[in-house]
Amino acid sequence: MSWEVRIQTGDFDLSHEIAQLRSGQFQVGAVCAFVGTVRDRNSGDQVATLELEHYPGMTEKSIEQMMHDAHNRFDIISSKVIHRVGVLNPSDQIVLVAVTSAHRGESFQACEFLMDYLKTQAPFWKKESGPQGSHWVDARISDDQAMAKWGIVSQNALPNELN
Amino acid sequence: MKVNVRFFSSLREQLGFSVYVHETGSETVSQLRSELMGLNPLFAEVLAHGKAIRMALNQEVCQDTALLSEGCEIAFFPPVTGG
Numbered sequence: 001m002s003w004e005v006r007i008q009t010g011d012f013d014l015s016h017e018i019a020q021l022r023s024g025q026f027q028v029g030a031v032c033a034f035v036g037t038v039r040d041r042n043s044g045d046q047v048a049t050l051e052l053e054h055y056p057g058m059t060e061k062s063i064e065q066m067m068h069d070a071h072n073r074f075d076i077i078s079s080k081v082i083h084r085v086g087v088l089n090p091s092d093q094i095v096l097v098a099v100t101s102a103h104r105g106e107s108f109q110a111c112e113f114l115m116d117y118l119k120t121q122a123p124f125w126k127k128e129s130g131p132q133g134s135h136w137v138d139a140r141i142s143d144d145q146a147m148a149k150w151g152i153v154s155q156n157a158l159p160n161e162l163n
Numbered sequence: 164m165k166v167n168v169r170f171f172s173s174l175r176e177q178l179g180f181s182v183y184v185h186e187t188g189s190e191t192v193s194q195l196r197s198e199l200m201g202l203n204p205l206f207a208e209v210l211a212h213g214k215a216i217r218m219a220l221n222q223e224v225c226q227d228t229a230l231l232s233e234g235c236e237i238a239f240f241p242p243v244t245g246g
Contacts (some may be wrong), residue, residue, distance in 0.1 A: 028192035036246055053172055055238060058222035067168070083245065095246055115246060123219070123238075124245025136173045139215075139242035154241045159215050161227075 001080045003067040005060050010085040011070040012096055021080050022100050028077055032107035033098040036116050040090035042137070046066040052085045052094070055123035059083070073150075074110040076101045081114065083124065113150055119143040120156040164233040166195065170209075171240035174216070176210045181225035182235055192218050215242055 004021075014035060022028045038050050067079050082096040097114045101107040126137040139157035147154035153163055168183040172239040175181045189195040196218075205240070210216065219238040220229045 053175075054245070055169070055171055055219075055222070055240070058219060058238070060222075061222055119246040120243065121170065121224075122245050123240065123243050125241065126244045127172075136176075136241065137244045139244050143246075156217075158242075160213055161216060 001071050001077065003071065004065070004081075005063045005067070006080075006082045007054060007056070007059055007085055008082065011084070011093060012082045014096065017080060017082065017096060018098055021078055021098050025077055025100060027102055028100040029102045030104040030107045031098065031100050032104070032111040033091055033096065034111050036095040038088050038090050038092045038094060038116075045132055046126050046129065047090060048130045049128075050088045050090075050092075050094075051127040051129070052083075052088065053125045053127070054083070054085050058123050061118075062122050063118065066114055066121065069117070070099070070110045070114050073113065074099075074101070074106045076106050076110045079110065079114065081118065083118075083122070085124070104125060104160060116143070116146040116150065120147055120154040164231065166231055166234070167236045168195070168199070169236060169238040171238065173241050174209055174239055178205060187231065189231060191227065191231065192220060192225060192229045195231060195237060196227070196239070210239060211227060216240070 040047055063081050077100045079099045084094055097111050099107040099110045116145040120143050141157045144157050166187050170181055188193055189198050196210050200210050216239055218225055221236050227243055
């Protein structure tokens with residue numbers, strides 16, 4: 001059981017990351033990877049650049065906690081999360097979640113679980129800029145709803161205080 | 164006691180700074196928020212009650228009843244939008 005979290009400004013290479021993730025792991029029979037990329041439109045607005053801010057220290061801790069949960073919940077062998085920060089352009093890669101397991105079911109599930117978790121719990125914030133100006137992206141209720149299928153209550157997108 | 168307060172995203176932008184070291188008499192995160200709001204109109208506006216503000220104590224999401232300690236780090240930020 002192993003995991004790795006990296007927050008970086010630079011790009012990543014999917015083939016290289018997967019090769020590294022399963023290197024020497026002869027029990028691996030399945031690798032599932034999700035790559036999130038920057039769209040050129042969001043909610044009808046044209047997006048020229050996307051700027052990602054995060055909370056150094058808390059980001060890594062929160063993702064490590066998610067990976068710990070994923071390893072407890074699913075029979076997976078190794079996992080890796082890479083999240084980029086800084087200024088990105090349309091079509092750039094933002095995030096990689098990759099998971100290995102003996103059989104496909106567990107890595108498919110764990111990959112989706114980690115992505116759902118990351119969307120609603122990891123301290124990242126996106127700011128979009130385009131012809132209409134700049135604005136901070138709103139959290140989506142649908143991302144909280146995605147957490148419900150894992151039996152986890154998420155209220156990240158609630159438009160008011162939680163307490 | 165002295166505490167380190169951090170702000171992120173739109174809150175940081177509205178305030179114009181990201182870190183605020185504060186000598187506080189507050190015991191909880193909630194009290195600290197009210198104390199900061201009493202310092203000046205900018206804090207009062209940015210940290211106004213009823214807004215979607217999330218809080219963390221020592222880099223873990225916390226309730227507003229969480230207890231402060233000497234040198235602790237408190238963060239205020241809007242809902243997260245990563246991934």
